[in-house]
Amino acid sequence: MHLPAFLPRPAARTLYAATAVAALAAATLAPLSARAADLSLNVAEGPATEATLYIALYADAASFGASKPLASQSLPLREGKARVVFAGLPPGRYAVRAYADENGNGKLDTNLVGLPTERYGFSNDAKGKLGAPDFEAAAIGVDADLQSAIHLR
Template sequence: MNFSRALTVLAAALLLPLAANAADLRVTVSDGPVASATLYVALFATAEAMAADKPLASQTLPMRDGTAQLVFIGLPQGHYALKSFADENGNGKLDTNLVGLPTERYGFSNDAKGRMGPPGFDAAAVQLDADSSIAFRLH
């Protein structure tokens, strides 16, 4: 076996355990606005990251007829929480009224709801052990 081939085999063998523990998370978000809107989705791996609004990954995509589908690829196994909102006016942020309540549609994985604020990580967390699909609605 030549050196180049041996190096390729070694690299593949070293990466195999990482790939075996990676999973894809397929997400469907529904009940968005029927009119044109951009969906913002943030994925959090810890309660601290969610509280600090520091996502592990995020995606932005157009909603079509109030629905969007996306995939987070190659995530390590573990617990994850997602939060999202539909930007209906194109300003790139979740708009709120004078008392801080959202005026655009938003949602969390597990359809979690908070009391006097957003839900906590544990309420929204989903377990990812293998390729999985989840769905949640915007409110």
């Protein structure tokens, strides 16, 4: 390796070492940021009347069961449809639950026995037995940009 004449040898070695460390750090960290993915969801079969879609993203079974989302959004349904994007997600398994608030009270209404009276749905169009599905039934793997659908019922 030829060192520039204007730098003393120890200073040049330090400069080359620092440059090598910076290049290695950049090469190591670049794939981490490149792994972030967008989850795009097409929600369909909502009510034809005016309604607000509430949609929540969960990263694990504990938060799914406790209704403590990693992220959530609300937006108007247009002709019973909506498109939602959760951007910049690290690789992993996620579950989504959604409902259409038809009367504008900000919650999923139920009847006297606890069955929903407004439309709702889950990722993978998962269905539960006498309640919501478990996280594993609704979980979808996200390791790159992904499009999925939820059909409200």
